[in-house]
Amino acid sequence: MKTREFGISVVIPSYNRIDTLLRAVDSIDSCQKEKVEIIVVDDCSDFDIYSVLQRYNKNNIPVRIYKNSTNKGPQVSRNVGIRRASFEFVAFLDSDDYFSPDKIDWLLQILANQDIDLLYHAVDGCEKYNKISNLWFKTFGKLLHFRWFICLLNPCVTPSVVIRIKKCLFNPTLRYSEDYAFLLSYVESTTRVKYCDNVLTTVPRAIGTTGGVSGNLIKMRKGEIKGKENLLRKKNISHILQYALSLIFVSARVLSDLIRKRYNFKDFIKSN
Known part of the structure; x- marks a missing residue:
C-alpha cells in the first residue's frame, strides 16, 4: 500500500x-x-x-x-x-x-x-x-x-x-x-x-x-443481512456471537416493517 x-x-x-x-x-x-x-x-x-x-x-x-x-x-x-x-x-x-x-x-x-x-x-x-x-x-x-x-x-x-x-x-x-x-x-x-x-x-x-x-427497503434489509456475513469470515467465538445477535436485531426490524405494512412477507421472500 x-x-x-x-x-x-x-x-x-x-x-x-x-x-x-x-x-x-x-x-x-x-x-x-x-x-x-x-x-x-x-x-x-x-x-x-x-x-x-x-x-x-x-x-x-x-x-x-x-x-x-x-x-x-x-x-x-x-x-x-x-x-x-x-x-x-x-x-x-x-x-x-x-x-x-x-x-x-x-x-x-x-x-x-x-x-x-x-x-x-x-x-x-x-x-x-x-x-x-x-x-x-x-x-x-x-x-x-x-x-x-x-x-x-x-x-x-x-x-x-x-x-x-x-x-x-x-x-x-x-x-x-x-x-x-x-x-x-x-x-x-x-x-x-x-x-x-x-x-x-x-x-x-x-x-x-x-x-x-x-x-427500496426490502433490498436494503437484504443487503444488511448479506453484509453481516462478513462476521463469519474470522471463525472465532466473538464473531459468531456478534453474527447471531446481529441476525436477531435485523429480524426484529423486518418484523417491525411487516407490522407497519411497509412491505409484505411474500415480496420480501421473492426479492433477490
Missing part, C-alpha cells in the same frame, strides 16, 4: 446530480488547502461533469475527477476514490449532501492530535441516528468496543464517516447497504473509533426514505 501524507481526501460519488453536486463541492473548504483534496467519481452520468466542475471551484480546493466506463454504483465509485486518494484519511460525501463550513478544519485538528482510525459525527437530518450513537457511547462505549454496536445497528451515516485508509474496500457486488457491509469489514477489535456529537454534515433527505437507493 502506498505511503500517503497527512490530510483529507473527500470522495464524492455522483450520478446525474449536477445541481446538488455543485453544492456539495462548494461546502468543502479549509484554511489548510494544501492538506485537502476533492475526488469526484462520475458514475457514467448523462452529461459532462468535468467541464462543469472545471469552471466552478469557488474555494480553490484541488478537484480531481474520474469517470466510470459504465454505471456501477456508489460502492465502486468510492473504491476508485479510496485508491486514488493522495492523503491518509478519506471523508465520504454523497453528491446530494453537504458539509458545514468548518468541518474540514475541525477534522484536521482532531486527526492530527489523536490516534483515530474511524471518526463519525452527528448529522443534521438524521436525529434518530444521533440519539442512538449518543446513548451508546454514554452508556456502553467504555465497556464494549464499537464493533459490538455496528453488529447490532447501523449507526453511521456515510457522509459523516472519516477513515484512515487501509486495505479494506467496499464490496463491489452490493448495491444496497454497501456502506454498512464496508463498516463491518473495516472495524476490528483494535480499530480506534471516535464519535462526536458536533453536527457537521447535512442530509436533506432522511435516510431510508423514498427518492434514492435507500428507498
